[in-house]
Amino acid sequence: MERKNLDRVRPVSTPPLRLFPESASHALVLIAEDEPEIAEILAAYLARDGLRTVHAPDGQAALSLHLALKPDLVLLDVQMPRVDGWKVLSEIRHRGETPVIMLTAMDQDIDKLMGLRIGADDYVVKPFNAAEVVARVQAVLRRSRAAGPQPGTPQVLRAGIFQIDPETHEATVHMGGQSHLLDLTLTEFKLLACLMRSPRRVFSRLELLESCLPEGDTLERTVDSHISKLRKKLEAIGATGLPVSVRGVGYRLGSGE
Structure with missing residues (x-):
């Protein structure tokens, strides 16, 4: 200046x-x-x-x-x-x-x-x-x-076997008495958090694209790629079939239980 x-x-x-x-x-x-x-x-x-x-x-x-x-x-x-x-x-x-x-x-x-x-x-x-x-x-x-969260609202997000702490940016899966810390990319973390906030709701690819991929991606199939990578990381610890695909619509979390 x-x-x-x-x-x-x-x-x-x-x-x-x-x-x-x-x-x-x-x-x-x-x-x-x-x-x-x-x-x-x-x-x-x-x-x-x-x-x-x-x-x-x-x-x-x-x-x-x-x-x-x-x-x-x-x-x-x-x-x-x-x-x-x-x-x-x-x-x-x-x-x-x-x-x-x-x-x-x-x-x-x-x-x-x-x-x-x-x-x-x-x-x-x-x-x-x-x-x-x-x-x-x-x-x-x-x-x-x-x-942001209202006073008294817990910071940690929990849904089924999943737990996310936005403050520490940690995602954990609790299965069979064990806790598994997931190694997620920022986009995978955002996708999981978005699905966890309404675990029974089916999100369209466009909704997930707009909410979780703000870096310039414009193709809905990009969401499929990130979901696929997230699934593989969950499958590696025994949580299979998650998130759940809803044909012709999009994805929902699924509880894993």
Whole structure:
């Protein structure tokens, strides 16, 4: 960002970048940005809106802080040293569903589509208005909270012999008094989780495609390929015929019991 753009968004008095006390009840935003002045401006505006912040100056630090602090949202610059923003976003998506807003000087549609396909929740092009970024952060946080589990709802998902922990990204099958930890790809994990949320319902291939394969796949037969690979991993531990095929419609979980 050029100096004139920094001046345009700089508050009258920019407080030093800081991490608010852990006891604070407000959301924690991880700012992954290699330009300190931009990070300070964003932190000042977010703090004024009651949000806590922590700063990562490079992609590797962003991944470490994300793992250690589990922020409520990540503001992620694309052009980061050590590990670029695309790779950081991909790893965050592999870990779970932390909301991510991309910050970048690249305004080409192909770059926006790439971010959204990998799993970004929003996309802001530099130079930006810091107040608008805060508004987008609050909007994404509201959507995330509305879509997330309600108070008292267990985080671990269970259906029949299956158990999934979205927070640790672990899928387990309980059979014959033994527990088997599945080695699943991200897509296989998403497919299994989707089927587990309504184990008796039959999902069409299109529904599974739209819900679990956001990376750009457009062919419904791609779902069949991923389901086939998931089945083979289940068969290897003795859980055969799952998920269940419903001819002409799609798939349902099946209990395995």
